[in-house]
Amino acid sequence: MDEHIRIGDVAPRVQYLADGVQASFTYPFPIFEATDLEVRLDGLVLSAGYAVAGAGASEGGSVLFDAPPATGRRVTLRRNLAVARTTDFQPNGVLRANTLNDELDYQVAALQEVKEELGSALRLDPSEVGGAATLPLREARANKLLGFDSTGGVTVFDRGEGTMTVPFPGGIPRTVEDKLAERLSARDFGAIGDGTADDGPALQAAMNAAAASGKFLEIGEGIFRTTMPLLLPGAAAGLSMRGTLLYAGPGGNAALTLGDGGTANNQRKSYTGLAVYRSLQSDWLDEADVGIRIRNIDACKVEIRRAERFTIGVQLLGDARGCEDSDIHYGRIADNRIGLDLRTLTGSAWMNSLRHHGGHFACSSGTNPGVGRFGVRLSAAAGAYRLHNAHLFVGPAFELQRQGTPGTVDAIPFLLEVDGRSLTAQGVRMEACSPFVARHTGGFNDARYEVAYVGTYGFAGCAVDYAGATRAGGTVLPLHQAAAALGTPRLAADASNIRARAFRWDTTATGFEGLAVLSGNPTIPANTLTNFCFPGLSSITLNADTVTLPTSRALAFVVDCSTCKEFFLAAEGSGLRPMAMQFDAAENVLDGSAPLLWSNMNAVWQGAPSYWWEGNADLDSLVGGLPLNRLQRVTLAPGAAYAVIGVRGGNAASVLKSLRLYVPATEAPMVLAGGGRAWGTRELSASLAYDPPSLAAGASAMQAVTLPNIQNGDFVQAGFSGQASAYMEWTAAVTTTGATGTVTARVTNRHGSTAIDLAAGTLFVRALKPRA
Known part of the structure; x- marks a missing residue:
């Protein structure tokens, strides 16, 4: 130890930001005793859990914590001396230099602390000698605002008395009370946010006040525990959250509802920072158990940071009105059976034109492992409006934790239970999901899924599952395939001039190269591919450049579909009806228990004796005044090994010019004609x-x-x-x-x-x- 401490010009305080690893921190100023050092973590004074070294050394010393402070915590080391004499000199006694130096060092050290603390205090400028800085008495300043009078002296004002003006041209004086009332804070109503107290009544009171005044409500930092479901009526201007709602109330409720039901309109609102967490994990049995429910938004901006541990994490709801023309940003949507539910409740509601950004839709591996789960669902209550249109999803990530390989429960990113048009999902990430990016159970058209990453199946297994659907309405673009293949179908069979392919099969029958001729009412009972496909039939009229097909005749390509189940049929002509037949690996015809799907029309089963599926409209018929049927996708049943795909006459004057068949770029199915087959060759x-x-x-x-x-x-x-x-x-x-x-x-x-x-x-x- 030094003979006596030397006090240098060193501030008696030092701070560090912990990294979770470092346990020893130095202080560069001297202390006399270990108890002279004040140790703080994030402002909290510690009394134990550390050891001080270097007391009595001029250069300072170090503090060694029993355990390294956590990452991000602020460590403050500060000298804090008791202001008292440490020695007493006796009259006519010996004045020892060391004793005097120690006393002077102690005084200098104490003065350094005073200087350090004064640097953080409010004080008058040295030029304002004699300024009035004394606070009014306690009784005079209670429930008042602290301010300054016309001379700059400290005074107090009533909330509605003093005014202030923004320092810009055109500013109008306003009272402090008016200024403070621009926004409401949940803490104004007694919300604490410590994660323990029940803040539910205070939060609901704040929400009611925001609705009554048409104000914007803020819920600040902290964890706000509530044992009651909360409702922010649509009359409120909006909501901003920096903290999190911890829902500890009864199940079967929405923890946080934004907007009213019925005819109320929730237009032009801003809801930001929404975060709701359920105290106990839901068992996923009750769909009324919802984290955040948002009603009837229109032209709104919504930001959801967190919705976890509910049956439905986030639900957009339309009842007498609907939801449309809004942007919703998603953060962590975790451990919900359905991450996001877009649902209509009535026949006059809708769910249209919504832009969905981001979102990590995830489940933990141990959360309800025997129950299927979905990232996004489009749904409608019984009797509600079912046409959901124009949804855009940008960059959603799904990590739904299927159980087993390839999965014993459903873990599918998109579930479409409704009809409608246009769902576009871009940059989809799939990990630990089922081998489907989507499941369609209704008549949805024009869904496009761009799968950017599939991390579980070696870049495979991102198809659409049609479970009871009436449309083949989904297209999957796997970005891991060859770039040139994206959106580029492969031509599998081409009859660019049907008339030029016609040949005389016999005195009454006409055949066509590369094509089979079929009868809608074969006279000989047929049950195999060879029985149904004729090399030529009568009743087909050959015109100068076209072919007239009666309703009882069809021309079709025959393909091996053991691998490829999706084909695209295009025909040029008029009054043509798409048709298809399916056969198993033994070439036996499949009946109506193995349905197929068309992309823009219903599939109609004709049954015996023709055994074919056809569309319910002609290819040149208009849908809403638009020729949407000209290109039809046909999605075959999983058990089909061979298929016949073509057109029949839709009326007595049906004319066929050309016929083409396409497949996805990754496929190259075999087309059967001639060789060992009786049809399609001269x-x-x-x-x-x-x-x-x-x-x-x-x-x-x-x-x-x-x-x-x-x-x-x-x-x-x-x-x-x-x-x-x-x-x-x-x-x-x-x-x-x-x-x-x-x-x-x-x-x-x-x-x-x-x-x-x-x-x-x-x-x-x-x-x-x-x-x-």
Whole structure:
């Protein structure tokens, strides 16, 4: 220890910001005893939990905490001496230098503390000698405002007496009371925000006052516990929260409701910083258990920081009116069965034109693991208006914690239970979700999901699940696929000129290259793909450039759909009705228990004997005056392995010009026609083993070959794979026609003098149907 402390020009206070790791903090000023050092954490004086080293050293010392202060906490080390004499000099006694130095050092140290504290005090400027700075007596200043009179002296005012003016041109004097009443604070009504006291009555009183006065309400920092559900009526100007509501009330209620029901309109409001947390985790059984319920907003701005542990985290509700034209920003929406519910209650309400920004819709792995959960739901009460239109979601993240792989409970980002048009979700993040970005159970059209990241399935498994839906209304764009594939369908089959593909199948029937011809009423009972697909049928009229299809006839592409279940059908013409059939892996027809979906019309099951699904409108029919049906998506049943997709005549004058079939860019399904299939090809062929006889010069031999469906007028040829000779000439002619028709091949020895005997080989015959 020093012989005596030397007091330098060092401020007797130092502060640090803890990092959660550091436990030792130095102080650069001297102290006499360890008890002379005051230790604070965030302003709170500590009496234990630390040790002081360096007392009596001129350069100061250090404080070692038993445990490092938490990150972000403010550590203050301050010298705080008792103002008292430490020595007493005796008359005529020995005046020792060390004793005198210690006394003077102590006085200087105490004066440094006084100087430090005066630096933080309100005081008159040195030039204002004699200014009036004495406070009025307690009785005179009780319930008054502290201010300054015309000479600058300290005085008090009644709340409604003193006035102030903003320092800008045009400012009008206002009383302090009027100024303070611009906004209401929950603390004005007794709310504490310590997380323990029941602030419910105070908060509701503040909300009632905001509605009665049309003022804006502020709920400041802190945790405001309430055992009662709260309602801010729509007459209030808005709400700003910096703290959090801790709901500890009964279940089956909305913890915080903004806006009135009935006919009240909640227009042009600002709700910011909304945060509600349930004290106990909901069991997700009661959908009346809601965190934040917002009614009938129109042209509003809403910011939701937090909604956790409810059955429904956030619910936008429309009753006599609806919700529209508003921006909603989301933060942490966690441990709710339904994170966000967009719901109509009456037939005159709506849910339109809302812009949803961000949001982390998440569930903990241990929260109600046996119950399905959804991020966003579009819903309607029984009998309520079901057309939800024009919703935009930008950058939502979903981490819903499916249970098991691929998942034994639903954990799906979007659930659409209603009809309507246009839901666009951009930059969707999916982790620990089911292998679906959405489930549609109604007739919703034009939903587009841009999935930016799928973190669970190796960049797979982000499709739409159609559970009882009446429309194939969803499109998924996985951004992890090749960039060029985004929004670019692949052409799978093309009949750009139907008329040019027509050929004469027989004397009454017409076929089309690459296409199957179907009958709406086949005379022979059919149950397999081959039975239903004809190479040609009658009653089809060929025009100069088009084809007239009666209502009983269809032209279609036949595809292998074992992998690809989604196709896009486009047809040029008039009065054409889309149709499709489905078959299992054994090529047996699927019945009405395996429904398919069209994108913009209802699917109608025709049943026996045709067994096809068709749309309930023609492709050129108008929807609201618009030609929305021209391109139709067909989404097939999961069990379909083969499909027939095309058009039939919608009326007696239906005309077909062209037909095309597209698939998503990631797919390349096989189109079936010709080869081993009877339909879609002009060419017939047959063969047999044949050993031509020895032929003298000029002699001929003939051999009949069975070639079913051959007709007079078909172009026929014969060829031989055995020994070749330039003198042996092969020709063919139609011998008999029909299902058991034959072609007779003739071989003639054209040598002038020599007999020829060819070795055995294979005799081939070929027929080509003439174009019609």
